[in-house]
Amino acid sequence: MVEVADRYRRTLREGVRRPLQWSADRGEIDSALVDVYADTLVSNMLGMSVAARSGATQEEIATLLDSIVALIGSWKR
Numbered sequence: 001m002v003e004v005a006d007r008y009r010r011t012l013r014e015g016v017r018r019p020l021q022w023s024a025d026r027g028e029i030d031s032a033l034v035d036v037y038a039d040t041l042v043s044n045m046l047g048m049s050v051a052a053r054s055g056a057t058q059e060e061i062a063t064l065l066d067s068i069v070a071l072i073g074s075w076k077r
């Protein structure tokens with residue numbers, strides 16, 4: 001079970017990291033922060049999953065999503 005969870009997180013992180021690296025290569029975001037951004041997004045995605053599964057209201061989920069969107073927006077150069 002642990003191996004499956006580890007593989008899931010690694011795959012998720014790489015899937016998130018690829019478009020971030022693409023954006024960095026285009027000069028849209030700071031390339032030195034790609035790994036930090038990927039880890040942050042994966043943490044947010046996992047946290048959203050926990051919130052949704054634990055009965056968060058639509059308003060709570062919307063607030064969390066708005067926060068994530070604002071955070072991502074701050075990464076632009």
